[in-house]
Amino acid sequence: MNADFFDAAFWATIALFLFIGVVIYLKVPAMITKSLDGRIKAIENELAEAERLRLEAKFLLEEYESKRQAAASEADSIVAAAREEAFRLTAEAKTSLEALIARRTKAVEDKIAQAEAQAVSEVRARSADVAVEAARILLTRQMGSKGDALIDRAIKDVGAKLN
16 A cells, blocks of 8 residues: 555656646746736726826816816806995995985975965965955945046046146
């Protein structure tokens, strides 16, 4: 049994050396090295590409952040301008409303003054009519009793004034 084991171990060792010899002859270690070198090169390229993409993403992030800040400041300026415009329009509307109220108040005061003047004029006209009517009635009554004396006196006054 010992000899069989030795023979089997011997042949296994020879087979191992033959296998290693064939692998070396077929340049399998060089192919493995070349394959590993290619894989290393591909990984290095991917890492370089990843670094380039990271830098590009960082640049884009900074660019978008600056654009966001610019947009925010522009929005703030638009809001401020709109607020100022609203205050200006409010002031203009207030001024315009005050002017309109003043014009309407003046127009109403003018109409009231005109109505007062017309009422005073109508009262005066009516008073004059009443006075004329009263004088006519008084003269009619007095003419019956003192008419001749009044005519004589009027003629004397006219004669005295003519001379």
